[in-house]
Structure formats: C-alpha cells, structure tokens
Amino acid sequence: MKAIKNVLSFFGRLDRGLYPVLLLAALLETLEGFGILLISSTILNRLAAGADMESVLAVTAVMILGYGVLHFLRTAIVRHRDYRKMRLHYRYRQYVVKQVLRVPYWCLEKEGFVETVEQVRQNDRVYGLTLTILDKVYGIIKNCFSVLVAIVSFVQLFGVVKGLGENAFLVGMLILGLFVLIIVSTGYIVWRRKRNAESMVQLMERIVKLNKVAMYLSNEVIYCYPMGKHIRLYGMQERILQDEKKKIAGFDNLGVHMNRLELRPGLAGDISSIVISGMIYLTVSAVAMAGSLGVGSIIWYAGVVQQLLEAVRQMVSTVSELYSDCTRQQVLFRMADIAKEETAGTEHVKQSEEHIVEFEDVSFAYPGTDRLVLEHVNLRLSGKERVALVGQNGCGKSTLIKLICRLYEPSEGRILLDGVDIRKIAREEYMDFLAVVFQDYQIFAATLGENIALGTQNVALGTQNAAMGTQADEAGIRKAIEEIELGITEPDTPLRRDLEENGIEVSGGEGQKIAIARALYKDAPMVILDEPTAALDPLAESGIYEKFGALVQGKLAMFISHRLSSCRFCDRILVLQGGKIVQDGSHEELVGQEGGLYREMWEAQRQYYV
Structure with missing residues (x-):
C-alpha cells in the first residue's frame, strides 16, 4: 500500500485543504442518500403505531426541512469539491512541467527518461489518472460512511434480536456469519487483485507503448499536412495501414489479457454479493416474521442492505483499482528523482570586461x-x-x-x-x-518580439497579442531586427499558425536570422x-559575415x-x-x-x- 500512500501524500502537498473537503462532501452525500429512506420508514412506523395525522405531518415537515438544508449544504460542498479537484489537476500538470524543465538536458536525449515522461503524460492526458484517483478516493470515503451507517443500524438490530427468545441465537449466528462472509470475500478479492496488480502494471506499460505509436501515427503522420506529400509520392499508404492493423491487434490482445486477470475477482465478487444479499434478507425476514420490526423498519433495513452491498462491492473493486492506478503513478516520482540529481551551484560569475x-x-x-x-x-x-x-x-x-x-x-x-x-x-x-x-x-508560436526576447521577464512568451513590455525592451528588439536586416520589421507580428490564424510561417533563412537576433538582443x-548561416542564401550569408565583427564587438x-x-x-x-x-x-x-x-x-x- 506504499504506492497509495505516496500518491495521496503528494496530492495532500499540492492542496492541503483537499481531504477535509472530500470528507465533508462524502459525509453529506451519504447522509442525503439515507435521508429519504429514513423519512419514509419513520412516517410508516408512526402510521403503523396509530399516531394522529397532526403529529405525523409535523414530524414529516421537520424532517423534510432538515433534508432540504442537508441537500443545500451537500450541493454547495460538492461544487467546491469539484473546484478543488480541477485546481489540483492544474497544479499537478504545473508540477510535471516544472520537473521536466528542471531535469538535466542529457535526460531529454535518454530513451529511459523519454519513456518515463511519455508514461506520465499518457497517465494524465489519455487516462486522466489524476482525476480518476481522486474520484476513487472519494468513492472509498463515501462507501466507508455507508458501511458505518449500516453497522450502526445492525447494532440496533442486535438489540431487537435479543427479544426473539429461542430464535435469538439462530438469528444472531446468521448476522455474525454474514459479517464473516463479507470480511472473507472482501479479503479474497483484495488479495487476488493485489496479486494481479503487477501484471496489470506491465500490461499498462505495453499499452503506453502502443499508444505512443498510435499518437505518432495520428499526430505526426496520417493527419500531418507536411507528411502528406511524402506518403503519396513514395506510396506509403499500405505500409501505414499495416501498422494500424498491428496496433489494433495489439490492443485487442492486451484487452483479452486484462479481462482474464479480472475474471476471478469479478466472479468472486458477484457470487459473494448474491450470497450476502440472501443472508441479509433472510435475517431481516426472520426478525420481521417474529413481529419485532415494524413496516417502516423493514423498509429501512432493506434499504440499508442495498446500500451496504453496493458500498462493499464498490469499495472492494475501487481499492484494488486504486492500488493499480497509484502503482502506475509511481513514474511521476521516478521523474522527480531524476530532476533532483543535478546539484545547484552557488558561485557567481565574476564581474569583468574580459x-x-x-x-x-x-x-x-x-x-x-x-x-x-x-x-x-x-x-x-x-x-x-x-x-x-x-x-x-x-x-x-x-x-x-x-x-x-x-x-x-x-x-x-x-x-x-x-x-x-x-x-x-x-x-x-x-x-x-x-x-x-x-x-x-526553434521558432515558437508567439510574436516576432517574443521570439527574439526569449526568457526576458518583461516579455510574455506563448500569449496571444501580448504586450511588448518596456520601451527599452522594444528598442532592443527593433535594433536586433535592423542589424540582421530581417524581412519582418514589426515586433508584434505573430509567427506560426498554432495560435494565430494570420501567423507567418517564416522560411529557413528568416528563421535563422531570428535566432541570430536573439543572441544580439541578449547581449551576453x-x-x-x-x-x-547554414540556411541563408549566399548574399544573406555574406551580409551577416560582413557585419559579424561589429555584432560580436567586445x-x-x-x-x-x-x-x-x-x-x-x-x-x-x-x-x-x-x-x-x-x-x-x-x-x-x-x-x-x-x-x-x-x-x-x-x-x-x-x-x-x-
């Protein structure tokens, strides 16, 4: 369970107020679920006991008012829960970006690290693992509250059983056997799924690799405009179709293996649910036939039985799935460990003219x-x-x-x-x-000025229609543009069409001039x-070299x-x-x-x- 602890602790560090909100939301949602059942059983019990209509209406009004307040609170806190979940998701992505930017450059060329980052990205963007884990944690908390309510109810039922006389022992043993069966079946399913967890992780790693191929074919080949001419001129269509068939066959094969792993725990869960349901209904029926339960109480315990069964079934399944998901999420910590390997220097660059x-x-x-x-x-x-x-x-x-x-x-x-x-x-x-x-x-999807002033705090990169910053920044950018005789003269001209429809796609030569302008603007x-000048024509190259001495002067x-x-x-x-x-x-x-x-x-x- 160390994997679960690591992930949940990490989420807690990202948002320290997250878990109290999840607990409160789960508690209110559980109470609301049992609220309608409680109102119905209370009204029926009072009517069966011969209470007058006035008192029944009064109790009903109070309970409905309380239910309304509970519903309002639940709605408000659930909305806040959803907000906290999305905020944590964005913080998670920010954390991933921070770790990738912190790692030594050589890691970006190392296959093992690239695969790790790819798994982290697919866990988030393909499988939505962060939100999935949060939903499962919330589901487990909610199911725990449901089980707690059921336990309290059955403790009360034990009190009723004491008054059954000679049948008390039989019914008591039935209830005790019920809880033993729940514990044994739950333990078996958790054990079986924990054994399968390692195999599931290996299968998911293979799926990640298949997804990597699928995303490459989709994003970089089939639907990529520049690739289209090469595909058609060199007759690559059949080769790509064969790759697609292999990819689909791989996914089918992995799907079969995953279904086999889930067969035993799933079957055990279904059988135990049927047996547990029968035992619970048998117990409640025995108590009711002895005349120890009213009509409303029978409805209450029948509803509690349903809630308990559903809660146990979901909790068993969710805990094992959570373990598997958190095991897959460990790649995030491997990536973070690599980012910590580089030691930060503390010395300063000496101030000197030479x-x-x-x-x-x-x-x-x-x-x-x-x-x-x-x-x-x-x-x-x-x-x-x-x-x-x-x-x-x-x-x-x-x-x-x-x-x-x-x-x-x-x-x-x-x-x-x-x-x-x-x-x-x-x-x-x-x-x-x-x-x-x-x-x-590299040319970024930003304005010409932003592309020249990379890393400058006063110029925002990656924003559409960003302000140019201070007048000194703009003057420096314009000077760099003039010195290399760039064909584009306005710093606020958008480059590339990733973010702007009217963005300019610069030629190789113009792009290389922009790269030189960056160095001039930085003035290091x-x-x-x-x-x-590899991409420049001979005249442009000659012009750059004629000015090169002046450009690097001093x-x-x-x-x-x-x-x-x-x-x-x-x-x-x-x-x-x-x-x-x-x-x-x-x-x-x-x-x-x-x-x-x-x-x-x-x-x-x-x-x-x-």
Whole structure:
C-alpha cells in the first residue's frame, strides 16, 4: 500500500485543504442518500403505531426541512469539491512541467527518461489518472460512511434480536456469519487483485507503448499536412495501414489479457454479493416474521442492505483499482528523482570586461556509451577573441559547445570560467553569461518580439497579442531586427499558425536570422554560433559575415562552420579531429602548414569557388 500512500501524500502537498473537503462532501452525500429512506420508514412506523395525522405531518415537515438544508449544504460542498479537484489537476500538470524543465538536458536525449515522461503524460492526458484517483478516493470515503451507517443500524438490530427468545441465537449466528462472509470475500478479492496488480502494471506499460505509436501515427503522420506529400509520392499508404492493423491487434490482445486477470475477482465478487444479499434478507425476514420490526423498519433495513452491498462491492473493486492506478503513478516520482540529481551551484560569475574560459584535461562520453567523443582537451579562450571551431563531421565540435553550455557535464576533467568550475556557478547566472545560436534553432508560436526576447521577464512568451513590455525592451528588439536586416520589421507580428490564424510561417533563412537576433538582443559576454548561416542564401550569408565583427564587438565569440571561407574573419581557428584539438592558429598560419587537416579541408572546398 506504499504506492497509495505516496500518491495521496503528494496530492495532500499540492492542496492541503483537499481531504477535509472530500470528507465533508462524502459525509453529506451519504447522509442525503439515507435521508429519504429514513423519512419514509419513520412516517410508516408512526402510521403503523396509530399516531394522529397532526403529529405525523409535523414530524414529516421537520424532517423534510432538515433534508432540504442537508441537500443545500451537500450541493454547495460538492461544487467546491469539484473546484478543488480541477485546481489540483492544474497544479499537478504545473508540477510535471516544472520537473521536466528542471531535469538535466542529457535526460531529454535518454530513451529511459523519454519513456518515463511519455508514461506520465499518457497517465494524465489519455487516462486522466489524476482525476480518476481522486474520484476513487472519494468513492472509498463515501462507501466507508455507508458501511458505518449500516453497522450502526445492525447494532440496533442486535438489540431487537435479543427479544426473539429461542430464535435469538439462530438469528444472531446468521448476522455474525454474514459479517464473516463479507470480511472473507472482501479479503479474497483484495488479495487476488493485489496479486494481479503487477501484471496489470506491465500490461499498462505495453499499452503506453502502443499508444505512443498510435499518437505518432495520428499526430505526426496520417493527419500531418507536411507528411502528406511524402506518403503519396513514395506510396506509403499500405505500409501505414499495416501498422494500424498491428496496433489494433495489439490492443485487442492486451484487452483479452486484462479481462482474464479480472475474471476471478469479478466472479468472486458477484457470487459473494448474491450470497450476502440472501443472508441479509433472510435475517431481516426472520426478525420481521417474529413481529419485532415494524413496516417502516423493514423498509429501512432493506434499504440499508442495498446500500451496504453496493458500498462493499464498490469499495472492494475501487481499492484494488486504486492500488493499480497509484502503482502506475509511481513514474511521476521516478521523474522527480531524476530532476533532483543535478546539484545547484552557488558561485557567481565574476564581474569583468574580459572573461577566460578554460578546458582542463576534459574528456567526454555520452551517457550510456563508453566511446569518448572528446579526449583530454586542454583549451584556453580569453579576452575578446573570435574563435572558429572546425573539423569533419563527428569530430566533437557540437559536443564541445554543449559542454560549455552545461547541457552535459565532462566525464573527466573540468571547465572553468574565470578560474571557477562552471558546475559550481548558479545555473541561471551562468546561462546569462551565454548567448547561443544552434543550427537546429526553434521558432515558437508567439510574436516576432517574443521570439527574439526569449526568457526576458518583461516579455510574455506563448500569449496571444501580448504586450511588448518596456520601451527599452522594444528598442532592443527593433535594433536586433535592423542589424540582421530581417524581412519582418514589426515586433508584434505573430509567427506560426498554432495560435494565430494570420501567423507567418517564416522560411529557413528568416528563421535563422531570428535566432541570430536573439543572441544580439541578449547581449551576453560570450556568443556561440553553431552553423549560424547554414540556411541563408549566399548574399544573406555574406551580409551577416560582413557585419559579424561589429555584432560580436567586445565579446568572447566562438563560431562553428563547415564553410572555411567564413572563418577568415576569426582571430583564431581550432581544428578538431577524433575528439582532440590537432591544430590551433589563424587562417593564414593553418593554410601554410603542409600536411595539416585545415589546409586539406581548405583546398577541398576552394576548388568549388574558383
């Protein structure tokens, strides 16, 4: 039951007032359910006892008035309960988002973590597990109150049984046997479903994987407009239909297994319900035939029997289902544990006009592999240098950049900023030190200004028609737009059509210019550009490079490019090969080195331009 405890404690931390509201709502709803039954039995008992009409009407009026007040209170508290449930649901989603944003970047590329996040998302969005668990908890509380009312009623019935004389023992044993049967049958069903819980979790994990395939086919392939042309041009229709058939067959097979697991506990529940019903009605009938119960009391106990049976049946089923659901929900805590793995730094970035970045014997292998992508790299970047990083594909250029950005941590060695290990620097402060343009830049569904001013507190991202923020923000955005000669000039122009029907879908070249404008607007001490002009046409690329010196003036700049002609403006060029720095110098120095890799790459490219 630890899984249930973990989930319920977590919900309690998200909303500390939730459980008192659930308890009160369940109590009032239970009392309302028994209220009508109590009114009917009371009236019949009074009429059978020969009470005058005036007293019967008076008692009826009082009880109906009380019932009305109870109904009003129940309605109000149930509405508040529903509000608290939805609020907790939104807080749960906010918690998930927070954990995903907190995890180290390398986790986002790790299959195990991606699968965990996918399970968390499907638990919420496909199965509505958060609200389902809350509904089951509420149902269990309500059923417990129903059982409590029934127990109190049968305790009173024991008092009536004492007056039955020679039949008292027989009826008493019948009632005792009834409770033993309820306990035994309930225990068996709970035990059986607990045994099945692990198998059910495994089945649900397989269903999650099937859903992942189904969602990919639906969202990213079949109903995706850009994919449509590839599907038709390459005749992929039959392949997709076959994948759909396999998916449906998989769901059918899993459904059969789940039904088999539920067969025994379900059958046991049905049989025990029939036997328990017969015993209860037999007991009530025996007492009534002895003349110890009035007509109203018979109706009351018959109604209580129905409520008790339904409550026990639902509680047995719900507890086992709750255990299974809470077991599935444990993936949330696994994700949160990963988010806690990264230790937060406390050091500060030193205030200086010139910064120094150093690699001290740095080696790196990606998580889950032993192959070193970088080996014993020693490097010093200082002052306001403009440094180019070149090499063949797979030599470690982008990996070196990711290490500087703290997207990964070195397997060996350390990286220093002004003499301080960057892992010891507060992450937010270190991120302010960097302005990075990656080759795989992203354009968000927001205005042009919001896309340029990412992360700026005064500019709201992801909102439609958001205000531009302060005048200083807008001036900085307009300046960045002008410097890169972007075709779109108004900062409040919406980009993409995810949120705005009139949003503009920018070309690859325009998108890359927007990414460069972000780096300019951020105005950070160090600028890193990873293939910043790969999507630009030759004229636009030339214009960017002509201005590049001015754009990074007074900053430490690092630049990656496969086009060696674009490296000539740099003060220094580093050549990587096999994860090691094999050459270091200016363009002229490296071109003049016979047998050097840089000269070999330069000669190979130059022939296409002369």
